[in-house]
Amino acid sequence: MKPLLLRINLILIMLIGFSVLAQAQRKKQRQEDKDTQAWRYEIEAVNTGVHGTYLIKVWSYSTSPNAAIEQSKKNAVHGIMFKGFAGSQGIPGQKALCPDPNVETVNEDFFKPFFSDGGKYMKFVNITNDGAVAAKDIIRMGKEYKIGLIVSVNVSALRKDLEDAGIIKSLSSGF
């Protein structure tokens, strides 16, 4: 009887542990998504990308370095769409694909699933160096980390997708 009770207790403890962990993970993810929506990330130009792409470095904030890497992809696409980025020596900056700042709230039905975990945004972003982050690009700031990850965003495909969805106008629309 005793070993059975012990097993049940162990299973219960494990289940509670997993649930607490999952809850904490979800909370962390929600916080990171909130950071993305609040524009809490920075983008800088790295180099001129190959045909139809931008090569950028995204600085994201998170309490876990691994989570920051995943969030960086989301931030990169979000930034290209709504923020744009400044140029650096020899590389021109680029304007946001959606120049209207209200477009995200007006088209919430489109953007919510687009930026959900594993959402469509994944289609337009690639991490370089297999996600390896240089030591100088991991900065500890109190309880959280600021991580700089170099990613490549397929702007041509992203722009086409937004045009097809009617979020932005194509260059030839109206003619």
Place this chain on the structure above:
Amino acid sequence: MKQILKNLVLTIALIVGLTTVAFSQAKKPTLMVVPSDLWCITNGYIYEFDNQGTKVKIPNYKKAVQESPELLMVISKINELMAERGFPLKNLESSLKTLESESAENAMLESKSGASLSETPVDKLKKTAKADIWMQVTWMVNQVGPKKSITFNLQGLDAYTDKQVAGASGTGNPSFTAVLPVLLQEAVLAHLDNFNSQLQMHFNDLFENGREIVIRIKKFDSWDGDLEKEYGGKELGAHIEDWMKMNTVKGRFNTSDATENMMLFEQVRIPLYDSNGNATDARGFCKGLQKHLNLPPFNITNKLMMKGLGQATIVLGEK
């Protein structure tokens, strides 16, 4: 029953009218990439002649596209990227070839009775490569020791208003190893999106505030009247300005020049569609003014000439 039929006809007419407006598309401007005068002069692609003691240099586009592989590569890359954006461009080399072959065909063309094509000196003058917006490209190679970099400048120039409607420029990163075509390709890729976002803003402005055009009024010396001649106590020039106020978008136009012989209207904003919902341009807009001047009390015979989508000239007195 009659009332029902009348309502039905009215509803159908309204639907047809709305559909015409909704599906009618504005006249699409044509764009063409050309090298700038500066680039042509720097690289020796010019005609040079003596104009009464002054040396005049004119770009020789044909020589440039035939002899510069870098220019061909830049034009081709810009054309490729613009086509990808759903806005294919007119190609300079093809336009020059078409002009040449058309000129040869016109010279040989004869009717069965032996008549040849009629062509005025003005017709001959108008035979040049045309575009509504010129994408003028310039680049310079900077060399510091073994390092090379490119300074690239792309300007979008409205052919009628002479305004720069879009632009992108900058100097790329110096490189030890990259060859010139690679640096140029990189420069086009780096700058074209910024150019296009400005071009998009220009198009947005066009849809919001109307097409910006230039209108000139002139007179033949055979006509005994002039723009100061009074009709109903008001000079003809003032009558023309009244018509412009009534027909432009929000009454927007500038009278830049006015004498008894000519008037120049700039920054004239015209609607993209006429009253029937059809796409219109400078010529279509000026047909209204032409008709207005033909009617009493003016009864002035006049000639309407146009240049592309954005420039029109009305010459008073004769056809």
